[in-house]
Amino acid sequence: MTVEKEDLGLSLSLSFPQNRTSSVLQLNLMPSSSSSPSAPFVTQTPSWIDNFPSLDRNTDACRGEVRSFLRGIDVNRLPSTAADGEEEAGVSSPISTVSSVSGKRSERDQGNGDDNENEMERSCSRGISDEEDGDAARKKLRLSKDQSAVLEESFKEHNTLNPKQKLALAKRLGLRPRQVEVWFQNRRARTKLKQTEVDCEFLKRCCENLTEENRRLQKEVQELRALKLSPQFYMQMTPPTTLTMCPSCERVAAPPPPSSSGPQSTPADRPRPHQMGHIHARPVPVNPVNLWAASGPSHTFTGRSMIPSLDRNSLVGPRA
DNA sequence: AGTTTGCGACGGGTTACTTCA
DNA sequence: ATTGAAGTAACCCGTCGCAAA
Numbered sequence: 001m002t003v004e005k006e007d008l009g010l011s012l013s014l015s016f017p018q019n020r021t022s023s024v025l026q027l028n029l030m031p032s033s034s035s036s037p038s039a040p041f042v043t044q045t046p047s048w049i050d051n052f053p054s055l056d057r058n059t060d061a062c063r064g065e066v067r068s069f070l071r072g073i074d075v076n077r078l079p080s081t082a083a084d085g086e087e088e089a090g091v092s093s094p095i096s097t098v099s100s101v102s103g104k105r106s107e108r109d110q111g112n113g114d115d116n117e118n119e120m121e122r123s124c125s126r127g128i129s130d131e132e133d134g135d136a137a138r139k140k141l142r143l144s145k146d147q148s149a150v151l152e153e154s155f156k157e158h159n160t161l162n163p164k165q166k167l168a169l170a171k172r173l174g175l176r177p178r179q180v181e182v183w184f185q186n187r188r189a190r191t192k193l194k195q196t197e198v199d200c201e202f203l204k205r206c207c208e209n210l211t212e213e214n215r216r217l218q219k220e221v222q223e224l225r226a227l228k229l230s231p232q233f234y235m236q237m238t239p240p241t242t243l244t245m246c247p248s249c250e251r252v253a254a255p256p257p258p259s260s261s262g263p264q265s266t267p268a269d270r271p272r273p274h275q276m277g278h279i280h281a282r283p284v285p286v287n288p289v290n291l292w293a294a295s296g297p298s299h300t301f302t303g304r305s306m307i308p309s310l311d312r313n314s315l316v317g318p319r320a
Numbered sequence: 321a322g323t324t325t326g327c328g329a330c331g332g333g334t335t336a337c338t339t340c341a
Numbered sequence: 342a343t344t345g346a347a348g349t350a351a352c353c354c355g356t357c358g359c360a361a362a
Binding site: 141142160163181188192 | 350
């Protein structure tokens with residue numbers, strides 16, 4: 001059974017878990033003003049894009065697939081032993097973590113088995129400190145699929161690790177703690193990049209919609225101006241100043257009755273339009289923009305707050 | 321054979337916290 | 342008890358370089 005890399009992670013950026021308290025990772029690449037490096041990164045605040053249900057939301061089916069895949073893995077066993085058999089050519093292992101200094105891995109793995117075993121003893125059984133491998137050239141490895149899957153699974157639970165978790169995971173996977181640490185750092189970076197791409201796409205769509213709306217409104221204004229120049233229409237039009245707003249209660253007030261004397265024509269059981277009392281001396285013209293902003297869309301472009309990714313401090317969540 | 325892509329690894333910078341004079 | 346410098350740890354970011362596609 002193979003685990004596609006899309007299943008393992010980066011598609012997460014498009015998934016929007018409904019249950020925010022679940023243990024499943026919820027991406028938090030965007031805003032979180034509180035950032036403490038020593039606080040465990042346990043809870044995840046959702047991305048602001050979570051508020052846009054119209055965006056495509058993938059299911060978590062891939063996670064289930066990964067979990068079912070993981071059930072078949074004994075993660076406590078050191079990978080890449082002879083029993084593992086390197087079932088897939090080119091898939092590396094903790095052995096190759098050390099042995100992949102140079103040359104092609106497949107050739108090395110098939111080449112000198114004794115050397116590999118020695119390397120494994122040196123690297124896995126006692127571990128390799130960062131100082132020990134510092135003198136060698138930069139080592140390149142590919143984590144095995146099993147290792148990647150376990151790391152992904154762990155990342156879904158918490159995208160940062162405390163030292164204890166890091167050590168446990170490293171021991172479980174036969175990796176150095178530094179490798180686990182680097183993997184998580186890179187994984188966070190990749191997730192953030194993916195989320196940024198999603199956010200950019202969303203903002204692009206917002207921009208397109210607003211441009212279209214602006215175009216439509218401009219056209220409407222032009223039409224209204226043309227109509228206003230028509231005398232017949234103008235005579236029949238109600239002056240816009242009759243639409244007023246009560247400045248205290250901010251309700252739209254009805255125009256004054258044509259005659260101040262005589263009983264109100266509005267029946268008592270019918271809701272009357274709000275009329276300004278005598279206290280309100282001056283009607284306030286209704287500004288449709290203000291009305292829109294006050295009661296309108298739940299997400300308005302208010303600069304920084306609308307584009308949290310531009311705020312560097314808000315990019316990082318609580319740190320471990 | 322050359323190019324592109326994915327990703328593990330690293331160095332440098334930042335921030336928060338601790339220790340100590 | 343307070344304070345500021347030094348040390349440390351954890352993280353992010355940009356980048357490198359290898360291996361696979």
